[in-house]
Structure formats: C-alpha cells, structure tokens
Amino acid sequence: MTEPTSMAAPHSLSTQIRRDILEMIYLGGGGHPGGSLSSVEILVCLYFHVLRLRPDEPAWSERDRFVLSKGHAAPALYAALARRGYFPVEQLRTFGQPGAALQKHPDMQRLPGVELSAGSLGHGLSVAVGMALADRIDRKDRRVYALISDGESQAGQVWEAAMAAGAFGLDRLIAVTDCNRLQVDGFIDDIMPIRPLEAKWQSFGWQIQRVDGHDPDALLAAFAAAQETGGRPHMILADTVKGKGVSFIENRVEWHSHPLSEEQYRRALADLAQTDEATA
Amino acid sequence: MSAAFVDKPFGTALAELGERYPQLVVLDADLQRATETALFQSRFPERHFNLGVAEANMVCVAAGLALSGKTAVCGTFACFISQRVCDQVVLSVAHCNADVKLIGVEAGLSSGSNGATHQGMLDLAILRAIPNMSVFVPGDATETRAILEYVVTHPGPAYLRVPRRRAPVLIDPAGYRFQPGRSVRLRAGGDVTLITCGIMLPRCLEAAEALQRDGIAARVVNMSSIKPLDETEVRLAAEETGAIVVAENHNVLGGLGGAVAEVVGETWPVPVLRIGVRDRFGEVGPVDWLAEQFEMTSAHIAGAARRALQLKGRLPHR
Numbered sequence: 195m196t197e198p199t200s201m202a203a204p205h206s207l208s209t210q211i212r213r214d215i216l217e218m219i220y221l222g223g224g225g226h227p228g229g230s231l232s233s234v235e236i237l238v239c240l241y242f243h244v245l246r247l248r249p250d251e252p253a254w255s256e257r258d259r260f261v262l263s264k265g266h267a268a269p270a271l272y273a274a275l276a277r278r279g280y281f282p283v284e285q286l287r288t289f290g291q292p293g294a295a296l297q298k299h300p301d302m303q304r305l306p307g308v309e310l311s312a313g314s315l316g317h318g319l320s321v322a323v324g325m326a327l328a329d330r331i332d333r334k335d336r337r338v339y340a341l342i343s344d345g346e347s348q349a350g351q352v353w354e355a356a357m358a359a360g361a362f363g364l365d366r367l368i369a370v371t372d373c374n375r376l377q378v379d380g381f382i383d384d385i386m387p388i389r390p391l392e393a394k395w396q397s398f399g400w401q402i403q404r405v406d407g408h409d410p411d412a413l414l415a416a417f418a419a420a421q422e423t424g425g426r427p428h429m430i431l432a433d434t435v436k437g438k439g440v441s442f443i444e445n446r447v448e449w450h451s452h453p454l455s456e457e458q459y460r461r462a463l464a465d466l467a468q469t470d471e472a473t474a
Numbered sequence: 475m476s477a478a479f480v481d482k483p484f485g486t487a488l489a490e491l492g493e494r495y496p497q498l499v500v501l502d503a504d505l506q507r508a509t510e511t512a513l514f515q516s517r518f519p520e521r522h523f524n525l526g527v528a529e530a531n532m533v534c535v536a537a538g539l540a541l542s543g544k545t546a547v548c549g550t551f552a553c554f555i556s557q558r559v560c561d562q563v564v565l566s567v568a569h570c571n572a573d574v575k576l577i578g579v580e581a582g583l584s585s586g587s588n589g590a591t592h593q594g595m596l597d598l599a600i601l602r603a604i605p606n607m608s609v610f611v612p613g614d615a616t617e618t619r620a621i622l623e624y625v626v627t628h629p630g631p632a633y634l635r636v637p638r639r640r641a642p643v644l645i646d647p648a649g650y651r652f653q654p655g656r657s658v659r660l661r662a663g664g665d666v667t668l669i670t671c672g673i674m675l676p677r678c679l680e681a682a683e684a685l686q687r688d689g690i691a692a693r694v695v696n697m698s699s700i701k702p703l704d705e706t707e708v709r710l711a712a713e714e715t716g717a718i719v720v721a722e723n724h725n726v727l728g729g730l731g732g733a734v735a736e737v738v739g740e741t742w743p744v745p746v747l748r749i750g751v752r753d754r755f756g757e758v759g760p761v762d763w764l765a766e767q768f769e770m771t772s773a774h775i776a777g778a779a780r781r782a783l784q785l786k787g788r789l790p791h792r
Contacts, residue, residue: 259542302570310541311569314561320531321566324538324546331499331520331544351562354531362523 204410207242207277208234209470212439213463214273214286219452220459222290225298226266228449232374232407232434233267233341237274239413240339249279252306258336259325261310263318264343264372265299266451271308272296280307316349318342319369323359326367326427337421340369345377347388353398359427360399367427368420372407374436378450395429407432440465477642477676480615484577484636485510487619488547491626492518498626499539501525501548503532508579508638509549529554533562533574540572545626549577551585552635553594556601567631568606575625576601576633581611582723583756583764584638584673593756599728601633602701608632608654609700611671611722611730614644617698620652635672644675645696655702663691666779666786667711667718671697671730674721674749677765680772681721685779692779700730705737712742717782721749721775745785747778 211234219225240260241247248254262271269289276283288294295304299313310321322340329336346352359367371391379385388394392402401423405412413432420428436450437443440462454462480486492498492514500514502524515522525532529550536546549555555578556563567574578597585592601609610625610632612618618636625632645658660675661682668678675696682692693715695707711718718738720731731748738746751768765771 311565314565316530317534317537317562317566320534320562321538321541323531324535324540325542326538327523327535328499328539328542328544332542351528351530351534354525354528355534357528358525358531358535 204235204238204242207238208410209439209466211238211270211273211277212466214276215269216440216454216459216462216466218269218272218286218289218296220454220456221287224451224453225269225290226451227440227443227454228376228436228446229264229343229372229374230267230270231438231440231443232436233264233270233372234438235408235410235413236341236370236372236432237270239410239417241274241278243414244417245339246336249307252280256334256336259309259322259338261318261322261325261338261340262300262312263340264315264346265312267341267372268296268298268300271300275305275307281305315343315346316351319352319355322367322369323355323362323364326359326364327362329366330364337366337368340367342369342371344371344373344375344388344391345382347371347391348386353394356395356398356400363399363425364427365424368417368430369428370430370432372434373431374434376436376445376447376450380447391431399426400429401426402429402431404431404433407434408438439469477644479640479642481640482510483615483618483641484622485513487622489513489517491623492521495545495626497543497545499523499544499546501532501536501546503527503529503550503554505550508551509577510638511549529559530562533559533576534566536574537566537570537572540574541570545573545575545629547575547577547626549579551592551594552578552581552597553592555633556594556597560600563601564604568604571606571630573629574631576631578633578635579638581635581672582751583761583768583770584723587758589758590756595725595751595756596728597633597635598700598722598724598730599732602728602733606631608702610654610698611635611700612637612698613671613675613696615641616643616645616647616650617652619647620650621698624652624654637673642676644679652698654699655704656699657695657697657704657707659693659695659707661692661694663693664715665691665717666782667693667695667715668721668775668779669695669697669708669711669718669730669734670721671700673723674770677770677772678721678775681775681779684772684776690779690783697730700733703733703737705741708734708737709741712738712744716744717779717786718744718746719749719775719778719782720746721770723770724750726750726752745782747782749775749778
C-alpha cells in the first residue's frame with residue numbers, strides 16, 4: 195500500500211499540521227516554530243502526494259528517500275509522519291519531553307520514517323547525493339528528495355554537494371530550498387547575503403524552478419516537472435514566509451526558536467483559524 | 475631487527491576485497507595516491523568516487539551510500555579525516571550508525587616531509603571520543619589486511635589508520651585472525667609492559683631487546699584495537715608486571731596512552747608512562763630525525779621503561 199487511505203486536500207492538511215506544530219512546541223516547552231511553519235506545504239506535498247512510501251513498512255527497500263537537512267523543522271516532519279501513519283498522532287504530544295524519541299531535532303535511531311539524524315546544518319544534501327549514487331549503482335528507479343533552507347545555504351558544504359551532484363548528473367535527486375529569508379540572527383540579506391540562488395544552482399549544473407512554497411498546486415507541478423526532466427539534479431526554490439499562518443510569528447526573527455506560552459498558543463490557534471477561513 | 479616488507483598492503487587488500495564484496499564502495503578527496511585506491515578504481519570504476527577537495531562532502535556522501543546499503547570506505551590524510559570533518563563524522567556517520575570506514579593515512583610523524591600542518595596527532599583522541607566509533611591502528615602489513623577485511627565485513631562506523639607504501643611484516647599472517655578488543659602479545663616478560671600500536675611497534679621490540687641486555691624482561695603488547703580496548707590485557711599488564719609504558723605515534727593526550735591510563739586507573743593502579751608527541755605541533759624532517767626530535771626512539775622507550783621500574787620501586791631511586 196503506497197497511497198494514504200484518505201487523501202485530505204493539501205490545504206486542510208497543512209492547517210492540521212500547523213496546529214500540530216504549535217501544540218508540540220507549546221507542550222514541549224520550546225522548539226523552532228518559524229522554520230517549521232514555513233516548510234509545511236512542502237512536506238505535505240511530499241508525504242501525501244509525491245513520495246513513494248509505505249508507512250507501515252518504513253524500511254521498505256524501494257521507497258523514495260526524503261532527507262530533512264534543516265533539522266530544526268523537526269516538528270513539521272513529525273506531524274507529517276504521524277498524519278501519514280508512521281506512528282500514532284498522540285505521540286506528537288511527547289515532543290521534547292525527557293527521553294522522548296521526538297527530540298528537538300530528528301533522531302533516525304529513535305523514530306521510524308526519519309531517514310537521517312539532522313541538526314548540524316549543511317550535511318543533508320551531501321547524504322542525499324550519496325543515497326542517489328547508491329541507487330545509481332543498484333539501478334533502482336526510486337528518487338531521493340532533500341529539503342534544505344536558504345540560511346543553511348551559507349554553509350560551504352551545501353555547494354560541495356551541489357558541485358558533486360551536478361558533476362555526477364544525478365537527475366533522480368530532487369532538492370527543495372525553503373526560502374524563508376530569515377536565519378537565527380536576522381534577515382539573511384543583513385547577516386550574509388546568498389543571493390542570487392538561481393544563478394548559483396544553475397552554474398553548478400542544476401535544473402532550477404522557483405515557486406510559491408505555500409501553493410500546493412505550484413509545488414506539485416514543480417515536483418512533476420522535476421521528475422520528467424533528465425540529465426541534471428533538480429532544485430526547487432520555494433519562496434516561503436517564516437512562521438507562515440501565525441501573524442505574530444510571521445517574519446519575526448525572535449521566533450526562530452521560541453517557546454509558546456498558553457496565551458500565545460491559544461492566540462496562535464485562533465490566528466491560524468482566521469487565516470484558514472480567509473484563504474479557504 | 476630485520477623484517478620482511480610488503481608493498482601497499484592497504485591498497486592491494488582494498489582491491490581484493492572489492493572483488494569479494496560487491497557492496498564495497500570507495501571515496502576519495504583528491505589524495506588518491508596517498509590512499510592507494512587506484513587499483514580498486516581501475517577494477518571497479520562504477521564503485522569509486524573522487525569528490526575533489528571537499529572532505530566534508532565526501533564523508534556525508536559516504537554516509538548516504540552507507541544508509542542505502544553500501545559499505546563505504548573513505549580516506550584522506552589522518553589530520554583531515556579527524557580534524558577537518560569532525561562534525562560530519564559525529565553526526566552523519568556515528569550518530570546515524572552508518573557503515574562508513576574512515577581511513578587515515580600518514581598519521582602522526584609519518585608524514586614528516588609535509589611538516590606540522592599535515593601531521594595528524596589528534597585523530598585517535600578525536601575519534602575515540604565518538605560513540606559508535608571503533609578505532610584501529612594496524613601494527614604491520616598482516617594487521618592492515620586483517621583489520622581492513624574485518625571492518626569491511628562488520629557493519630558500523632570505524633576508523634582505521636593505515637600505513638602508506640611499504641609496511642613490515644611483524645605478525646605471521648598464518649593463523650592470525652583479528653578480533654576487536656583483542657591485542658597480540660609479541661614478547662613475554664614480567665618486569666614491565668610496553669603497550670604500543672602502529673609504527674611504534676618495531677621500536678618497542680627493539681627497546682625490549684635493549685632492556686633484555688640489562689636483565690629487564692619487558693613484555694610487548696601490540697594493541698591495534700584502540701577502541702574497543704583489550705582491557706583484560708591492560709589489567710594483566712598492570713597486575714603482573716606493575717609498570718607500563720605506552721608508545722604511540724600521536725599526541726600523548728587522549729590516544730592509546732590515555733586509553734590505557736584510564737583502564738589502569740580504574741582497575742589496578744600502577745605507573746603508566748607515555749611516549750608520544752608531548753602536546754606540541756610537529757616539524758618538517760625525515761621520520762627518523764623526527765623520532766629523535768620528539769623523543770620517540772627505541773632508546774627513549776627503553777628509558778621510559780627504566781623510569782617506570784623506578785616508580786614501581788623495583789629499581790632503587792637515584
């Protein structure tokens with residue numbers, strides 16, 4: 195079984211996952227709301243539409259691989275995994291609790307469905323390159339997907355991986371950059387500008403697409419186009435809003451890593467419901 | 475002492491193992507002559523990847539290959555595979571328990587001609603402190619082949635320091651089987667124990683000969699398995715000989731000397747003297763000259779053994 199039993203519309207699923215993220219960070223006494231909320235639609239599209247996988251058999255040998263390199267978006271990944279059936283949704287409430295498998299950053303040894311332990315930025319794309327090389331040796335027809343962030347792209351290792359994937363022509367590698375324009379210390383443009391990303395990836399031999407990272411249709415079209423184009427690795431630059439869906443978190447640098455008080459949690463949920471209604 | 479030598483025991487064994495183990499892949503970072511992977515590459519070009527001067531990427535690509543069912547061997551100079559990529563090794567290899575074998579060549583003072591910047595004297599200390607990581611330092615050509623085959627056939631992260639070019643044969647390959655956490659006693663003796671690994675092994679055997687001429691019976695233990703350590707043999711050395719000298723081609727902080735001292739301190743405290751680089755950076759020069767300069771010759775080992783005996787109380791204090 196590779197398709198979810200009930201495929202909810204991406205929009206309501208995204209709202210559900212945003213609620214999960216807020217609850218986890220509220221109950222867990224902290225976490226990374228900004229970068230989790232910005233990557234929700236990307237993860238929903240991957241886990242509910244794009245990835246070939248078996249939630250009841252996480253180690254299925256023919257599954258597509260998904261590497262979350264921006265490990266601080268763990269709450270978004272956990273919510274997507276739970277909603278997709280990898281583990282009970284109730285387990286999300288253990289996020290950040292002492293000894294929990296749902297740590298603040300993903301731990302592949304502790305949680306089914308997590309393909310890579312992540313948290314130190316810059317590693318994931320290289321690992322994805324290795325996975326794609328293994329598939330090439332084994333002549334597997336599956337794909338490797340990776341999610342990195344724009345701030346993470348300041349790390350030199352990202353470009354080492356870009357160079358290798360381009361040189362090896364890994365066209366079954368499809369990466370997404372969550373371009374939310376912020377990093378821990380401020381706006382990327384103010385800390386250490388990395389623009390223009392398109393030209394950089396292009397010059398390393400990648401196929402580039404630029405999409406609205408909160409528009410599921412646009413994302414799905416980009417994934418489909420990437421799957422159909424051979425010869426080069428694929429980068430989908432997804433323009434997002436850090437903290438998307440909660441007005442007092444959106445584009446606010448202090449919400450990269452921040453706990454939610456009970457009052458803030460309630461306000462965030464109300465906010466989310468309001469945004470939901472407005473866009474529904 | 476005289477010994478037979480073998481050319482490129484590592485590179486030759488790697489290519490042979492490639493034949494027998496189709497899951498074996500090899501990665502380089504522009505130091506292919508040092509890592510001796512050309513033979514493997516010529517036989518299995520589709521399983522060899524040269525990532526260029528990009529060691530961090532090499533280590534994580536190796537992890538990705540390993541997480542997709544491959545056994546990934548990736549190597550460079552010992553200083554780079556430990557210092558330069560420590561974070562990648564800790565998270566993407568060790569924490570993920572990926573089947574990656576890290577290879578360090580020209581460790582310690584062995585890279586004499588390249589000078590201080592290339593003398594990796596911290597690799598054992600760094601890699602030994604990482605959970606899930608095994609650390610091995612073969613003492614000769616026999617062990618190089620045996621340990622390489624062991625790590626290739628046993629899943630999990632491991633670090634292997636290997637000799638480049640020629641290596642002596644000090645252990646008879648007939649009947650030798652490497653086991654992690656097991657050492658080889660190459661010389662019996664009850665007065666003092668010399669514990670060593672790698673290129674310091676022949677020097678310890680020479681030191682034992684010299685001590686013998688003075689009536690001192692030195693036991694020589696080749697401890698190629700740094701982690702897991704042969705704690706039983708270390709404790710026996712402490713209990714039965716009461717004095718230990720550890721000689722290694724590494725900083726005296728955190729390597730084999732540190733590992734032995736930890737076990738001795740916790741089980742059977744006796745003097746443990748360390749021969750190695752005394753917490754300083756290296757210098758350019760021939761290996762033999764460097765051994766003098768850094769007080770790491772067989773004479774220095776023998777001298778340390780005498781001091782250990784004094785501490786033990788067997789010889790009178792001056």
